[in-house]
Amino acid sequence: MLISSAAYFIGRRKALQSVQGDVRQLHSLPGHYGWFSAMTSLLPGMIIILAWIIFGPVIIDNMTLASLAGLEGGEKIQSLSDFDRAIYLNDIHNLAVGDATSRPVTESLTFAAQYYQRAQQDIFWIFSLSAVAISALAATLGIRKISPTMRSRNILERLILSGLALCSLLAVLTTVGIVSSLIFETLRFLDHVSLADFLLGLKWSPQTALRADQVGSSGAFGVIPLFAGTLLITFIALVFAVPVGLLSAIYMTEFASRGARAVFKPLLELLAGIPTVVYGFFAALVVAPFIRTSGDFLGLEIASESALAAGLVMGVMIIPLMSSLSDDVISAVPQSLRDASYGLGATKTETILNVIIPSALPGIVSAFLLAASRAIGETMIVVMAAGMAANLTANPLEAVTTVTVQIVALLTGDQEFNSAKTLSAFALGLALFTITLILNFIALKVVRKYQEQYD
Amino acid sequence: MTDKDLTSKSPWTTEAMQKRLKKRYRKETAFKAVGLSGLLIGLCALAILVISIFTTGLSGFKETRLTIDVYMDPAIIKAAPDLDEDARIAHMAKVNHRALIRNSLRLSFPDVKSRRDIMALQRLTSNGARDEVRQALIDDPTIIGKTIPMNLRASSTVDMYIKGQISRDVAQSSRKISDKQLVWLDKLNAEGRIVKGFNWIFLSSGDSREPELAGILGAAIGSLLTLLVTLVIAFPIGVATAIYLEEFAPRNKWTDIIEININNLAAVPSIIFGLLGLAIFLNVFNMPRSAPLVGGLTLALMTLPTIIITSRAAIRAVPPSIREAAIGMGASKIQTQLHHVLPLSLPGILTGTIIGMAQALGETAPLLMIGMVAFIVDVPEGILDAATALPVQIFLWADSAERGFMEKTSAAIIVLLLFLVLMNGLAIWMRHKFEKRW
Numbered sequence: 001m002l003i004s005s006a007a008y009f010i011g012r013r014k015a016l017q018s019v020q021g022d023v024r025q026l027h028s029l030p031g032h033y034g035w036f037s038a039m040t041s042l043l044p045g046m047i048i049i050l051a052w053i054i055f056g057p058v059i060i061d062n063m064t065l066a067s068l069a070g071l072e073g074g075e076k077i078q079s080l081s082d083f084d085r086a087i088y089l090n091d092i093h094n095l096a097v098g099d100a101t102s103r104p105v106t107e108s109l110t111f112a113a114q115y116y117q118r119a120q121q122d123i124f125w126i127f128s129l130s131a132v133a134i135s136a137l138a139a140t141l142g143i144r145k146i147s148p149t150m151r152s153r154n155i156l157e158r159l160i161l162s163g164l165a166l167c168s169l170l171a172v173l174t175t176v177g178i179v180s181s182l183i184f185e186t187l188r189f190l191d192h193v194s195l196a197d198f199l200l201g202l203k204w205s206p207q208t209a210l211r212a213d214q215v216g217s218s219g220a221f222g223v224i225p226l227f228a229g230t231l232l233i234t235f236i237a238l239v240f241a242v243p244v245g246l247l248s249a250i251y252m253t254e255f256a257s258r259g260a261r262a263v264f265k266p267l268l269e270l271l272a273g274i275p276t277v278v279y280g281f282f283a284a285l286v287v288a289p290f291i292r293t294s295g296d297f298l299g300l301e302i303a304s305e306s307a308l309a310a311g312l313v314m315g316v317m318i319i320p321l322m323s324s325l326s327d328d329v330i331s332a333v334p335q336s337l338r339d340a341s342y343g344l345g346a347t348k349t350e351t352i353l354n355v356i357i358p359s360a361l362p363g364i365v366s367a368f369l370l371a372a373s374r375a376i377g378e379t380m381i382v383v384m385a386a387g388m389a390a391n392l393t394a395n396p397l398e399a400v401t402t403v404t405v406q407i408v409a410l411l412t413g414d415q416e417f418n419s420a421k422t423l424s425a426f427a428l429g430l431a432l433f434t435i436t437l438i439l440n441f442i443a444l445k446v447v448r449k450y451q452e453q454y455d
Numbered sequence: 456m457t458d459k460d461l462t463s464k465s466p467w468t469t470e471a472m473q474k475r476l477k478k479r480y481r482k483e484t485a486f487k488a489v490g491l492s493g494l495l496i497g498l499c500a501l502a503i504l505v506i507s508i509f510t511t512g513l514s515g516f517k518e519t520r521l522t523i524d525v526y527m528d529p530a531i532i533k534a535a536p537d538l539d540e541d542a543r544i545a546h547m548a549k550v551n552h553r554a555l556i557r558n559s560l561r562l563s564f565p566d567v568k569s570r571r572d573i574m575a576l577q578r579l580t581s582n583g584a585r586d587e588v589r590q591a592l593i594d595d596p597t598i599i600g601k602t603i604p605m606n607l608r609a610s611s612t613v614d615m616y617i618k619g620q621i622s623r624d625v626a627q628s629s630r631k632i633s634d635k636q637l638v639w640l641d642k643l644n645a646e647g648r649i650v651k652g653f654n655w656i657f658l659s660s661g662d663s664r665e666p667e668l669a670g671i672l673g674a675a676i677g678s679l680l681t682l683l684v685t686l687v688i689a690f691p692i693g694v695a696t697a698i699y700l701e702e703f704a705p706r707n708k709w710t711d712i713i714e715i716n717i718n719n720l721a722a723v724p725s726i727i728f729g730l731l732g733l734a735i736f737l738n739v740f741n742m743p744r745s746a747p748l749v750g751g752l753t754l755a756l757m758t759l760p761t762i763i764i765t766s767r768a769a770i771r772a773v774p775p776s777i778r779e780a781a782i783g784m785g786a787s788k789i790q791t792q793l794h795h796v797l798p799l800s801l802p803g804i805l806t807g808t809i810i811g812m813a814q815a816l817g818e819t820a821p822l823l824m825i826g827m828v829a830f831i832v833d834v835p836e837g838i839l840d841a842a843t844a845l846p847v848q849i850f851l852w853a854d855s856a857e858r859g860f861m862e863k864t865s866a867a868i869i870v871l872l873l874f875l876v877l878m879n880g881l882a883i884w885m886r887h888k889f890e891k892r893w
Contacts (some may be wrong), residue, residue, distance in 0.1 A: 057827045157789040161703060165696035171763065174756050178727060181734035209641070221724045247493025255487050268497050269555070273875060274519045275817025277846040278508070289874035316500040323497070347479055349486040371723065377724020380846075384853060394655050402727050408823055411733065431729040433723065440722040446714075 034325060043138075048131040059123060076191075088420065129279050182433060192219045192420035198427060203404070204393060223431065225392040229307070229400030234375040236311025236396055237318060242368060245322025251300030252323075254352055266326075272320035282383030283313035288385055290369065303387065303399040310385040311396065314378055318371045325370060328358060329363025329450070362450040366443035373439035377432060379404040403428050420437045508865050508872075515866025517668065521580060521643055523655055525559040525588060527599045528620045531549060532592070545861065547592040552585035553577070556607070564639060575636055576806025581608040581669045583656070584743055611666040611859035614638065617649060619721040620862070625667045633856075644778035661832045662848065666859030668854070671867050677827070677842030678749055678816060683790040684751020684838055685815050692755075693762030697804070698792055699761070704834040722758035728757045737825060744826040753821045758811035765807025769800040802889030809882040815874050819846040845871045 039045050062147070134197040190198070201222020248268060252261050288309035295302035357364070387399030388409060410425040468757050532550050560576050561567065567576055584607035591598065591605065612631045615621050617640075627634050643649055696717075696739070706711040732744030736742045742749050781791040782893035822828070827843050828851060835842035845867065852864040 013464075051463045058590035100500065113556070155789065157787055160789055161699075164703065166715055167692045168699045170692055171696060171720060171759060172713055174731070174759070175716050175720060176725070177735055181731055230588070244493045244496050247490045248497050251490030251494050255490055264494060264498070267501065268494070271497065271501050271811065273817075274504070274725060275846050275875070275880060277817070277819045277820065277853075278504075278848050278872070281505050281849065281864060281868065282507065284853060285511070285865075286503070316497075316504070319497045319500070322893055347483045349483045350479070352486070373722060373724075376727065379724070379726045379823075380850065383820075383823075384850065404724070404820070407726055407730070408616045410729075412826075412828055426730060426734070429727055434729050436724055436727075438721060440719055444718055448514065 024291045033149075048127065048134055050126075072376075096268060116306060132430055143328045144191070160309065171448050178433065182426055182430040185423050186430045187422035189420060191425045192423065197221060198223055198424075204401075220422070221427075222430070225404075226401060226428070227431075228392055230376055230402040230404075231384070232307050232313045232393075232396065232400055233314060233386060234372060236308060237314035237375045238368070238372060240312055240315030241318045241322050241371060245319045245367075245371075246326050248319070249323045249326040249330055250352060250357075254328055254348060254356070256437070265324075268323055269320050272324075274316065275381040279313050279317050280380045280382075283381055283385035287313050300397060302397045305385060305387040305399040306397050307386065308396040310382050313385060314375055314381050317378065317381065318374055321374060322367055322371045325367035326360070326364050329360045329367065332363070333359050348417065362446050366446040366450075369439045369443040369446075373436040376439075377404065377436050379408060383408050403432050459803070462738045466868035467721055475876045477685025504677075508868050511564060511862055512865025512867075514618050514620075515869075516654050516657060517581055517618070519611070519617045519649055520608040520649040520650045520652060521609050522604055522650060523556070523559055523580070523606045523607050523624070524563060524602050525591075525607075526562060526602045527592070528558060529557060529600045533597055540792055542595050543596065543790070545811075547581065548589060548598075550589065550592065552734055553591075553854045555588055555614055556580060556584055559602075567639075568674055572635060575633060576639060578610055579613050579639065581610045581667045582665055583608045591754045595682070602637070606652075608656075608667060609649075611857070615859055615862075616640065617651070618862075634789070638685060660841070661834050662830060662851075663832065664830075666857055669860070669863055671848060671870060673769070673831060674845045674848035674867070675870070677831075677835050678844040678846075680747035680835060680838050680842065681750040681822075681844055682812055683756045684748055684815060685699065686808070686812060688752060688755035689758050689762055693759050693797075693808070693811075694766050694797075696759075696763050697770055698765035702792055703766045717760050717763055721764065724820075725757055725818055726820040726824065728753055729821030731756065732821060732825045736756060743839055743841075745829050745831075745843075746837040746839050747827075747835065747842050748766075749825050750822050750842075750844065751823060751838065752826050755813040757818065757821060758815050761811040761814060762804075762808050765810065766800070766810060769807065770796060773799045785805060802885055806882045808888050809878050809885070813878040814884075815829070816878070817875060819844075822847050823850070845874075 060158060120125045121333050179224060201220060202224050203220040203222045204225050248264075252264055256264065288304055288306065291309050291312075294302050294304050337355055338351055341355045346354070382402045382405050386405055387401050388405065393400060408430075409427050410421060478579055496567065531554050532547075538546060557573060557577050560580075561573060564576060567573055568887065587605065589609055591603075609617070612621070613636075616623070616637075621630050621632055623630075623632075623637055624627050632640075633714055640649070656668060657670050660668065660670030660671055663669040700710060700713065704713075732749055737744060737751045777795050778791050781795045782788070786794065822844055827847050829841055829843065830851070831841050831843055833840075847873065851858040851868050
């Protein structure tokens, strides 16, 4: 960093000197020459530092293990499996920083830890010195190249442009990261459980045996009850949210005065800004007890974590989504269609029901799909208000569990990463991702097609 | 039109027509009412939610204290007079403060004799009362041997009883406060020794197992650090992507893919991002669990689409005349962007960023995945320390069995909503202030 900022000034001065302070003779602005030399020094240095961050620990680990080979008992370590070696290394790391280790501290372990510490320092120095040296070298090379005719601006701008393009690739990389990590872990999960059992199994109880000799807990990973629960809650939410959202959108676009709309619309959209954890608390604190007591009153037995409570609150959450999306599509219906309908003598209601809604229908459908995908992927409300036990039922008064609840339940707390139990969460995640992706994709396609129709 | 038409009855005035018209108008009013009721249901839900949170939450900001005459018994404190300052503080920290409070309570209630009753009496005060006695001793060594009235923090049960959340009509076995304790409390109350005040500890300390000692500062700082990381990562990358896609990208298959990608990412459930953070940041890169760094990175990936989409809209709103003018003056394309388009679209970009940050602040599920759910007492000091975030803290307290945490949960929600309202308000204000009509 220091070198590159120095390089900036030196490069700038050199450029100015080369034309005796006459800026007009330079191809680019003096600052460009400065930036050019700063960049030439910064980039190689950065690459070295990055290499150190990524490869440094591996190199040190290998050196440490290699040093043990000469020691008594070193042979054994070489023949360990990858997993055991990782644990052994972890102990060495822990000992080096003074944390607790998982095995008795032997002589070779202390030796390794000391070696590790030394190697870490050495490598650090080697890398930082080489980084400094190389950036200095690159800086001098860069500065030497500076001459009045050099097109430093063009080079610099190409650099910036590729930086921008690189940033835009990150979005793609995120998707690739999501898909690859989900698929990778799911494949590992499918080593434990067959695909047919996962997709078609009717029982979900992800308890695997902690020890090999434990009895009767091989676990069942049937995903059907989870999706049944998810769909039940989503269905309740949509039954509540779609009419309410659609009606309020219709009222606000067609009936309400301008002033009323200016008040109601932001108020309704406030609902969208409330964090889902607040909805979850609301569901558990207010809605679920209310539904239970009213059930008692009516002589119905209602579970305190009923699907109805979670579904209703989730419905409240997606009202603004539904209403603002349908608001957009209803406003997008051309005024000429409305005028034509009025001209034929139709009332407002008739216009809405017979003209506006049919012509806005694709947009409304896509709003519905987006709302559904939102409800399926929603986590906190169901984690806090829905049940934990998988229960294959269509009765909204019973407790059901959802895909997202299970993902959270499987992954919170400390677990080893290789058990089928933890891996199954990624398989669920993949299923969830696929479903929401398909819904979103269709919705976006429909919207795009619809927009073209009226443009 | 002929004369005949005028004299004969027009179809609009026939009885059947009139009836039909009336029916149509009735339908009109009915439909309007249905539409309004839909809107009202939505607003009612909002009102119930806000009211229920505020009614349970406001009392979470208040606390109950008991005024007790504490006798600073030299026999218990056993302070050597000639200690230097550090040694004295160290000694005062080790004093049996519990015994001090117990003995003082026994002096105030001379008729309490049995061991069990004394224990019950002591349970009226919070564990935090010991810290208060210790602090008093450290602050002023001259109080040793004197009896001074102190406002000691009451236990959560007492606090809830005083606030009316525990009713004394319930049978003794089904409430956490015993009849005897109620009698003592009545006595204290009659002497005016029960004081209510603002619960500063709620705003100034970390989490605790005891509701009356739990605070949100740790979670708030954790949220702040997380958001900082998110902002530092997501803002530059988001803006760079927006500029590239809007101004430089050639229209081809690749940019189409990127665009569809961004739109789809915006609708991916947040928990999937949590899985990504767990698989990539924690398991591949071995970053520390529960750290704001990982949380921030995960949330950055999540808010990136929001920032990109709003930034692109803001950049698109800058009229082409500005660009043409700059290019006409001999600026290169990059110079045009950096010197003219970007500054002009910055208000819009910032508005979008604030909205994205508000989203990230309220997000819980991805943070659960990467382990920011631990019980953490200390206030985090850096982005590598273990931390929780405000919404996660709310989730933890809401799950807690202790009833005293309920009002704390609501109070924490009020704080969170306050932050969100502030951020969104800022965004709206900025939009109005810098809104330009070209």
